[in-house]
Amino acid sequence: MILVGQYDSPVTRRVAVALHHYGMPFSRDARSIFADAVAIGRISPLTRVPALILDDGEVLIDSTAILDHLDEQAGDRALCPASGPLRRQILQLTALAQGTMEKAVAVIFERKFHPPAHQSAAWLSRCLGQTRAGLDELARRLVGPFACGASLSHADVMITTLIWYLRDRMDEGLSPVAHAPLISLADRCETLPAFQAAAISEFEKTPR
Ligand SMILES: N[C@@H](CCC(=O)N[C@@H](CS)C(=O)NCC(=O)O)C(=O)O
Known part of the structure; x- marks a missing residue:
């Protein structure tokens, strides 16, 4: 998986913290939403971070939607219970x-x-x-x-x-x-x- 975004973005960093907490390996694309806006826009249509590129190439956007997917994979270790x-x-x-x-x-x-x-x-x-x-x-x-x-x-x-x-x-x-x-x-x-x-x-x- 590749996490797209710089950690001065609180929502990007929150995805990174969850990935580390779950022990899920990932690499970074830490290009800037400003200096590298064209490149980021090719990955993430709103030119916003975070985006998460999955191993099969699917691109997930929006921290909450990304974490929803990661939580599913994390099971009992998820930082939010599945219901209740x-x-x-x-x-x-x-x-x-x-x-x-x-x-x-x-x-x-x-x-x-x-x-x-x-x-x-x-x-x-x-x-x-x-x-x-x-x-x-x-x-x-x-x-x-x-x-x-x-x-x-x-x-x-x-x-x-x-x-x-x-x-x-x-x-x-x-x-x-x-x-x-x-x-x-x-x-x-x-x-x-x-x-x-x-x-x-x-x-x-x-x-x-
Ligand atoms: N709801 C989105 C918000 C994403 C967002 O606003 N990201 C900011 C960085 S903190 C961004 O990329 N802004 C660039 C822009 O809006 O042009 C999420 O949680 O991922």
């Missing part, structure tokens, strides 16, 4: 963290693609508010010791890759006080072998 209330809880918390990432990305892309005079203050303020609301709600819903209880799940992975992204890219949004439980969960997860194996190399950190 815990599955619902994990999927909801993961969706909240993923949605929070999308609102942060909207802020970062507005600033990246528009010079300050052309940026919409109303849009930035809305997206920043949504980012903060997502973080507040995530902090409120954490169960402990992991996000949804006793074991690591996709929710922990998405929260951890999100926190890395926010710390790297935005000076506002993440509060060391209000969001302390999220930060300490992420710091703990970052020490686990699957996260360390998916560490972010210097070359894949987009300059601010």
